[in-house]
Amino acid sequence: MITTCVRRNASRGLCAAHDAAWRKAGRPERKAWIADPANWPAGLGLDVAPCLVSGCPHSGGLSCLCNLHLADLNGLRSRGQRVSVRQYASAAPVLSRPATRRCGFPDCRYEISRNSLCDGHHYRWTKVGRPPLAALPTELKLRNAPSFSVTGLSPLVALEFQYLLQLRTDQRRSKVTPSSWVRAVNTVIAEGISSVRDRPAHHWHRLSLNHTTVPQLFADLLEALGDLEGPAEEWDRDVWRPDRLGYSIEERQRVAPLDFTGITQPWLRQSIKRYLRLRLARTELRSAARNLHDFALFSRFLAETCPDRQNDPAVLDRPLLESYIGWVGRRTVERKGPYFGQPVSPGSRSRLLSAVSTMLETWRRYNWQPALPADARIHRDEYPRPRGLKANFIDEQLMEQIESEENLALLDPETRTLVLVCRDEGLRISEALTLKTDCLKKTPSGRWALVHYKSKDKSFRAIPASRVVVDAIQEQHGRVRERFGSACQWLFPKVSGNPDGKYPMPYGTVDTRFDAWLKRIRLIDSNSDPAAVSWHQFRHTLGTRMANAGVSGRTIREILGHTSWAMQEHYSRIADDTLRREYEEKYEVRFNLKGEAVKIHRDGDLSGVEWLAERIGRRLHAVAGGWCGRHISRPCPKTAADGCYFCEDFQSDRQFLPIHRDTLARTRELQSDAAAVGRSRAANVNAQLAAAVEHVIARITDQENDGLVPASDDHRPDHRGETEEEADAG
Structure with missing residues (x-):
């Protein structure tokens, strides 16, 4: 909206520099501020203004004050005085210093502060990455006419940086700021290399320790260049990225790239990659990722047990597998948390053994090479004896605190809606985070249905939605439309690095918010000790409440979307002697308080x-x-x-x-x-x-x-x- 500005408008008619200047001015009436020509200069211009203190002969740098007055203002603030820049400038005396010589910047009339520059130009020099003084005017022009220059780079490095810029543009996640770009380019120029790959990633990180975004630029660039040299087929790579394998955002929710580099034996790695490729044809991505973790532990066992036979497939004989069964039985939890150091549960030990056993059977069935020894088997009766299923529901005393309207009011609207959805509908948190904005449907009789993606069987399913959840979802949909318009398909979009609403909110964001809220409301158990709950426990709590209220196991299974009958043992063993067929044959009509037919x-x-x-x-x-x-x-x-x-x-x-x-x-x-x-x-x-x-x-x-x-x-x-x-x- 400011015609003299060459930058692209980004925030309600103002570029980032003018928007920052408007905020710094105290957020006055926006249209009047834009119409005032005195506010049109913004950003790091070539010309500097005098210090705000009347009569001061020096140029203004940070906060539009010269270094002498800025140091004096900081001294007042350190002694507890809350003084704004403009209040200080209106009453501050003129401070002098010995005259030296004129600033080295072309046509600048102010005296030198340090590094042959006045206060104002020295501030600009540091902001653009401390380039050679002769290049400072050019760098300032580039900052005022936003662009990403590769001037000074060798031809190959210039192409590498241009490729990085294209990748960041396509991803539409994090921004590349001109200051970070200039610092990264100047760092490479100072190294005098022909390619960024001439130095390892930790070298570039060490050169950029004082910056936050520059090391990430180098990391992204090196990773992208490494991908270009890898095999054309994703299946042949040592790291499988789910998005490149064609998995949707719902399917790859909370699943990291499948990294096979943890399997150190090359012959074993190739067979496991072949096995998981087959397995992905019929199972969910999360299960394959869990299996890969199990195989990495098996590879670690081989490296520890037989360090001299890492290249010998014949090592997989029956005596070795018997040793592995014992090794798994002695394992303890290595992840930091409440169970750290405790023995691994029988269910986890069974999963480890089952993954290796199934892989070996598949290897033998298809006669993969190298051939396995005939006795390389783990039998079913060698798995640990399973324990009874445990209903991990939330105690009702804790639920009373969580469901308190006073406590729920302390949650941000997004997380509150997620809590209500998980509590009332029993969705897994990954399923709730991938709800679409059109997830609510209405049945012919007027009931609301919640449609969500079920990762277990890769399908969409509909379940009844409570009135509280319907209201919360409709309000959340309104907030999404206000921010993204109709372009965003996610009910819970990612908060940052998501200008187009392309990505759903990651689990880490809501989990951090939820844990902070639990601490804020001081959740305590019956012993008055601090308590903690997880998102998945809401699912168990809903099943337990339904069982306690007399809902049949069949209905619980349908509501929670369990694929096996064994799972509903978490909640009840009550038989349902009223079949849906009998109800539909009656086609009975029921009436609510409003007189509406419920059928x-x-x-x-x-x-x-x-x-x-x-x-x-x-x-x-x-x-x-x-x-x-x-x-x-x-x-x-x-x-x-x-x-x-x-x-x-x-x-x-x-x-x-x-x-x-x-x-x-x-x-x-x-x-x-x-x-x-x-x-x-x-x-x-x-x-x-x-x-x-x-x-x-x-x-x-x-x-x-x-x-x-x-x-x-x-x-x-x-x-x-x-x-x-x-x-x-x-």
């Missing part, structure tokens, strides 16, 4: 969602006259059974009409008795309850149409003075 449409694409939501709703008898449709993860706020008649989650149908009519008769009798003895408050309460019961009976018995509409506000029962929020929570 299943068997022909709909999302009928499975409706059935799962129905099974959750039927898990608990609210009163003798119906069911509670409230989501299992949200406890009932009512303290009296009759309160269900005033709750929008209450559902009933024709089979309960005798109970409702009996309740109505008894309530009218109590109303009459109270009125007869002058107890007006009791009579009023019973009158309201009778009206609510009559409303339910009327909606159940209304035969005019199947798609009943909500009752008008004039005919809805009074909620006894409840606020709208209290009624919704009912």
